[in-house]
Amino acid sequence: MSACGRPLFEVVQPDRQSGPLVFNSPHSGRLYTDDFLAASRLDRQTIRRSEDHHVDDLFASVTALGAPLLKAHFPRAWLDVNREPYELDPRMFDAPLPAHVNSTSLRVTGGLGTIPRLVAENVDIYRGRLDVGEALRRIETVYRPYHACLRRLIAQTHVRFGQAVLIDCHSMPAGIKSGSGQARPDFIVGDRYGSSASHELTRVAVAVLSGLGYRVARNKPYAGGFITEHYGRPARGLHALQIEINRGLYIDETSLQLTAGFRQLQIDLTHFADQMLEYGRTTLNDGLLAAQ
Template identity: 30%
Template structure:
């Protein structure tokens, strides 16, 4: 596993793009304890670094981890509290896939000491970087938008019914950002004619809920994309067909829409003279 797992690309616009789930790296000693390396990577937010590779051109700061969410999920409450009580979800150090498949061989699940070590090694540095960039940009601009970027399969029956809308905006029920930002992001999505929902099944993970403090000048919004917008989705996933390759022609329309979303975020947080 590479030692260069935390990637921070600094920009000057009042926008931080967080990509917490696109990583696939797993330490060799941990991978040996897993039921299947493929299962351990199955639920990654595939190819988001390519999908959003234009963000730096808009002046955004991008923070992402190359570490798989199976190692530790930097978008979960470190206390272990569920983000969605009563609904199926995964934890800080997941032990099963979105479909309920065991990630570890019997008896090899992480204990409290292993979880604490992973938190120190990976979780804490990610959040130190995120907080540092938010503070840096807020000091310059007065306010900043944190855009937490995600994607997921269009259908995951254990997590939600039916087919997920293309755009799933999460604002923690309006608590994580100003209504004007929500409206601007919604408008950019609605202009595509593709289905969109706000605070539906995905209301924002721990990153959105932890950092979204509009009264303090930090406005957080999560975007959960149905990945059909940029890759093919087989009806049944197997090690032979998943993940499918990044599909630039299919992604082009979605990238154009996401560029408008990020521009709206920058305009919201910019002084009128620079909006």
Template identity: 35%
Template sequence: MRRDPADAAPVVFDVPRSGAEYPRWFAASAPLDLIQKSISSYVEALYRDVTDAGATWLYACFPNVVVDPNRHEADIDPDQLNGMWHEELNPSEKTKAGMGLFPHVVSNQALHAGKLTLEDARRRLSEYYLPYHEELARILRMAKESAGVAYHLSCHSMGATPPATAKDAGVRRSDFDLGDRNGTTCEPGLVDSVAACLRRQGYTVTVNKHFVGAEAVRRHGDPRNSFHSLQIEMNRSLYMNEKTREVSENFQQVKSDMTVLAREVVDYARSRSR
């Protein structure tokens, strides 16, 4: 789903991992309440009004348990398929933990009773993953052609604290963690502008601490050619109860603050446009 502003700046806010529209053919052995926990709930709503600031809003309606747009298309565990894949695979540590392109573990439970068929896997790529990335790339190309530069903010949410298996388990994460893959996906000015705006609004901000940025910014960020991509991870405790999964009384304030952030990024982008 895409929302376009009346006077578009070369800025796109994309929300790739908050979808909850399951395909009719999707089948899982895990309970729905556990599956839903893997979704970055409400992020699309928090950023929905960025169009009021002049930014484009792009949202993947499909759940990341169908196929994860924030994973590389070769990030597949060959053991989860019922046959040989047509290209070389490169499973990451996330995939080995069950959280790859085709997730197969949710809340330490198996997502599917058996292996994925090759037909099923290809359908997830061709009908969901690739069209989403192609549309995001198209919007960024058009922005670059028009303004000479394109800015991409990939919007996500993170748990308030790391999982129990992490070294820093139990320690509250920052309100926002910005990821540019250690300075490789966008110019420093974009990071500084976003961080400064969030801090002015009273939030704590870290950079490349909890999440350095995954496939969305890696795939679309190319600062040498004026494509700048930054991942934004928001602490879920700011706007929702992680146990009940209901929005908190602070939700509307956070939503308003994200529109302020969009205005900051749009102003920054227009100052850098030709």
């Protein structure tokens, strides 16, 4: 499926995959179609508040290192693939939803379901109610193919290397705090409190980022969303980490313009990816990625 002549998502493949890592950027899409903007009550700037700005660009170098990168071009405000397939709010739609819909999750209650009702800061997206058929089409024609693609990348990696490590890449508001009285973290590494990745893998990710001089928190307040929870099965050699990057490191959150910090952050994330790939390559045979 495409819009404005562009695919709604794509995989950037390396010439040769050199290790067991797969990178995913599901919230950095910035293809806002005229139809979507016409249905929204928000202007082009405000509707971008929930976007993970330029995260796909921050991790663009991973393909040169030998890892595939799956990235969304559709915006999170239009469809959120980091949710269950049918987390939908009945109040948003012009007719009853199918019986299999999960309408009571905390994410739906907060306005952040598969078809979001809000962007950041509790701002309503739509002028009126949405057509139920349109919502279901987004799920069937974009959500499901996106996850089929991600599943295939992980499965192929697992078959080839005996392990697979998904790095799910996100950004967070600059003012976020990891706990009461604690300094604002530069990164939060989420592993669903140890259930989506081995403790050793998480420890290495935290250590690499900390070694670059960043403040790194673990799991609070972001432990990982649906993608991390769904794909992380450490006992089967399938690991998933969520990486949240503080936007204050690289973007002006008012103008959404990149700052001078972008290039250094990009360099540091290249080092991070390289170290994680090296860890994956060198620990496959001795089983250090096994669940602990």
